[in-house]
Amino acid sequence: MTSENVEEYLEIMYRMKEKGIMPTTITVARELGISPASVSEMLVKLAKAGYIKHTPYRGATLTAKGEKIGKNILSKHRTIEKFLNKIGFPKNKSHEQACEMEHVVSDELERVIRNHMDHRKNIKKKGIIFLDDLERGMKARIVSIESGRMAKRRMEEMGLTPGTEIKIGRKAPAGGPVEVCVRGSCLVIGRGLAKKVIVEI
Amino acid sequence: MNGKIRIALAGNSNVGKSVIFNYLTGLNQHIGNWPGKTVEKAEGSFRFRGHEISVIDLPGIYSLSTYSIEETVTREYIAKEKPDVVINVVDASVLERNLFFTLQLIEMGRPMIIALNQIDTAEKKGIRIDHKKLGKILGIPVIPTIAVKGTGIYDIAEKAVELSGSGRKPKTIKYGDEFERGIQKIVKALKGFRSDYPPRWLAIKLLENDSEIVRMVLKNAPDAAKEAGKISGEIESIHKHSCPTAVTCEKYAAANRIATQVQKQTKKKGETLAERIHDVSTDKIWGYPVMILIILATFFSVFTFGDFFSAAIEDLLMGFLHLLEAQTGGGIILEFILGLLEGVISAITVILPYILPFYLILGILENSGYLSRMAFLMDNVMHKIGLHGKAFIPLMMGYGCNVPACLGCRIMETHRERMIAIFVTTLIPCAAVTAVILGLVARFVSVWWAIGLYLIDIAIVFALGRIAFRVLPGEPSGLIMEVHSLRMPDIKTTLKQTWFRTKDFVYIALPIIVAGTVLIRIASSAGMLATISELMSPVTVAWLGLPVVTGIALIFGTLKKEMTLVMLAVLFGTTDFASVMTPVQMIVFAFVTMLYIPCAATIAALVRETGWKRGLFITLFNIVFAIVAGGIFFRALSMFM
Numbered sequence A: 001m002t003s004e005n006v007e008e009y010l011e012i013m014y015r016m017k018e019k020g021i022m023p024t025t026i027t028v029a030r031e032l033g034i035s036p037a038s039v040s041e042m043l044v045k046l047a048k049a050g051y052i053k054h055t056p057y058r059g060a061t062l063t064a065k066g067e068k069i070g071k072n073i074l075s076k077h078r079t080i081e082k083f084l085n086k087i088g089f090p091k092n093k094s095h096e097q098a099c100e101m102e103h104v105v106s107d108e109l110e111r112v113i114r115n116h117m118d119h120r121k122n123i124k125k126k127g128i129i130f131l132d133d134l135e136r137g138m139k140a141r142i143v144s145i146e147s148g149r150m151a152k153r154r155m156e157e158m159g160l161t162p163g164t165e166i167k168i169g170r171k172a173p174a175g176g177p178v179e180v181c182v183r184g185s186c187l188v189i190g191r192g193l194a195k196k197v198i199v200e201i
Numbered sequence B: 001m002n003g004k005i006r007i008a009l010a011g012n013s014n015v016g017k018s019v020i021f022n023y024l025t026g027l028n029q030h031i032g033n034w035p036g037k038t039v040e041k042a043e044g045s046f047r048f049r050g051h052e053i054s055v056i057d058l059p060g061i062y063s064l065s066t067y068s069i070e071e072t073v074t075r076e077y078i079a080k081e082k083p084d085v086v087i088n089v090v091d092a093s094v095l096e097r098n099l100f101f102t103l104q105l106i107e108m109g110r111p112m113i114i115a116l117n118q119i120d121t122a123e124k125k126g127i128r129i130d131h132k133k134l135g136k137i138l139g140i141p142v143i144p145t146i147a148v149k150g151t152g153i154y155d156i157a158e159k160a161v162e163l164s165g166s167g168r169k170p171k172t173i174k175y176g177d178e179f180e181r182g183i184q185k186i187v188k189a190l191k192g193f194r195s196d197y198p199p200r201w202l203a204i205k206l207l208e209n210d211s212e213i214v215r216m217v218l219k220n221a222p223d224a225a226k227e228a229g230k231i232s233g234e235i236e237s238i239h240k241h242s243c244p245t246a247v248t249c250e251k252y253a254a255a256n257r258i259a260t261q262v263q264k265q266t267k268k269k270g271e272t273l274a275e276r277i278h279d280v281s282t283d284k285i286w287g288y289p290v291m292i293l294i295i296l297a298t299f300f301s302v303f304t305f306g307d308f309f310s311a312a313i314e315d316l317l318m319g320f321l322h323l324l325e326a327q328t329g330g331g332i333i334l335e336f337i338l339g340l341l342e343g344v345i346s347a348i349t350v351i352l353p354y355i356l357p358f359y360l361i362l363g364i365l366e367n368s369g370y371l372s373r374m375a376f377l378m379d380n381v382m383h384k385i386g387l388h389g390k391a392f393i394p395l396m397m398g399y400g401c402n403v404p405a406c407l408g409c410r411i412m413e414t415h416r417e418r419m420i421a422i423f424v425t426t427l428i429p430c431a432a433v434t435a436v437i438l439g440l441v442a443r444f445v446s447v448w449w450a451i452g453l454y455l456i457d458i459a460i461v462f463a464l465g466r467i468a469f470r471v472l473p474g475e476p477s478g479l480i481m482e483v484h485s486l487r488m489p490d491i492k493t494t495l496k497q498t499w500f501r502t503k504d505f506v507y508i509a510l511p512i513i514v515a516g517t518v519l520i521r522i523a524s525s526a527g528m529l530a531t532i533s534e535l536m537s538p539v540t541v542a543w544l545g546l547p548v549v550t551g552i553a554l555i556f557g558t559l560k561k562e563m564t565l566v567m568l569a570v571l572f573g574t575t576d577f578a579s580v581m582t583p584v585q586m587i588v589f590a591f592v593t594m595l596y597i598p599c600a601a602t603i604a605a606l607v608r609e610t611g612w613k614r615g616l617f618i619t620l621f622n623i624v625f626a627i628v629a630g631g632i633f634f635r636a637l638s639m640f641m
């Protein structure tokens, strides 16, 4: 078992890796809101335990072992936070709450929660349709976009806002992109993103 | 008043900004980079009625958030440099989406003109726009234009001069009550906070949760940020969407309202030819053969034209050079001068016959809108190396020349994707390498081995691309792209583009090719080349199993890859390579030539696009990789050949 503190560090560092920030004593200290001195001490410990590779003055990289834990905790965090929001826990507190719960929720519980929330799974039962389920020539209306923040913003800014009517054009073969006609023009959306756009017919 | 007037062209991509820019400035323009950013900056100027007017062609974007470097550049420019007039170029055939951007520009609070461009395209789609009404609603002069014909451009200049004196700003476009109330409150909380951006714009960006603006406000006016947070919550509970989504919806609703008020859709005249071509070019089955045909036709025509033309130029100029050489004695100064001349000639024999036509055809494909169809067709393939469809375009260009391919990687939105794309393009065999593969392997070993080398290269590109995709931090992003209707490319725009790109190529390639030629020439006259190739022999002979002289050939090849073959012929004193090299040696030599280093011009381009450190790292990586892989390849081949 790893300690909560170790998990917290690995989670933060994995999150930084995702964002493309190099974790250094300074940046990690800023993210955690504690002093660089204590961070630096902790990084040495983590390196000793084989969770990270740490070069003084350069920064730290997660080892495969450290990355696995960081990824696991971050995924739990996200699942819990989403779940809390969904069941009506106050939004401004859910992040903090998730921060505490992420260390005690087991992998199994996370899987159960995720399955419960997974939109893909809900589709067939509840009749939710994704953009990539549609065929050429079909008309639909955007309900919401469940992708990452950047891609969601971009798609909305390109005109795919909730309530907008769309028409499906060509679909490239073998999981290629989908052509979507919206607001008098045509967009091309990669299939991976199209799987995250919820529509209604 | 005869002062200088500064105007900026802004709008979505592909609306006609550059055509208008070219029309206004003619050849009096300068293309460079935004300081510290790899985003193209086109500036120019012209005189109009005694005024000196400077124009800047801002990058084509869809919003003023910070999704891409282009968006950041644009909003910072407008806020900080405060151009006297912003000319918003709008594609009349896609009015609604264009107005979404217009509304954001209005919020930046600069005097504005709308160039309602492409009214001919709109007309073809059966769209009629009441531009006077549009002007009245927005409080901005609207001028209908057809940029490719020059229609209305004169009026833009006239209005810009008129407006720059008055400083009249556009009307505020109001959103729903709940938004307006919130915006007012945030603006009030922002009182006393000084920034280059107008308060209303800041307030809206706070509601959009724009990370850069939130950070800035949080530091200097935390109360306003808190207020914005509270209001976001309220808006979320009303709209049942996140606040940024609600704001975007609201803006689009406004754009839609205005668009429906001013435009009339009459009946369209059947399916146009462009639409039918579009159907074929993106067809599940037909799309791919069409694409392959177009690519092959491009390369074939560039090569045949280039080979013919290049040989003619080379004969002429080199003959001249040899004459000069014969006339005079030796000496280091003379070698230096001859090296200079030879370098220039060698650059000319590449640029004029190959690069220029290559850029021209690419420009035609780009301006016709075909390239985005390629991105559409190749998206899923490119995802295998963590990139999306747009990356196929520079990759394909790489088969012509790595330099434009490297520059072409700018179409990738994020830094990470740019880096991966640039890295893999340096592994693509360019036309010069093709000349070596054909001249050596296809001719003296077999065509199948030549094809095999290309396939091996593709495998390497995928393998290394995947590794780069794994090790570089960050998330992959998907393809989100507007596809424009296919059209006849405008000749003038295409020619100018070709001209400026070629000029850019000369700037990058000429200095380093000339410097390299001089260096090698002096080294060779001092008899150093033999020593160097001896020094290289542990690698070339022992590890790669090649003849000693290939060391010299490879050194020359750093300038231009086809030089490896030329030098080989010179050093061996024969072009019948089969008599001096074994088939395995020829294959290995071509393999190493393909990968061992990006040529000098490509290194220069790499450094410009990625900085010294990354550029040199990529170069070094190529060298090491080619040596290691070459040796293994040699041993594997020796087993059964």
Ligand SMILES: Nc1nc2c(ncn2[C@@H]2O[C@H](COP(=O)(O)OP(=O)(O)O)[C@@H](O)[C@H]2O)c(=O)[nH]1
Residues within 6 Å of the ligand: B011, B012, B013, B014, B015, B016, B017, B018, B019, B020, B060, B117, B118, B119, B120, B121, B145, B146, B147, B148, B149, B367, B368, B487, B488, B489, B490, B493
């Ligand atoms: N039919 C038509 N085509 C235009 C017009 N203005 C621009 N184009 C074409 O639109 C394409 C994009 O123009 P460009 O100036 O490069 O767009 P930019 O991305 O806004 O700089 C080019 O192929 C032009 O030839 C116009 O008024 N009518």
Ligand SMILES: [Mg+2]
Residues within 6 Å of the ligand: B014, B017, B018, B060
């Ligand atoms: Mg342009």
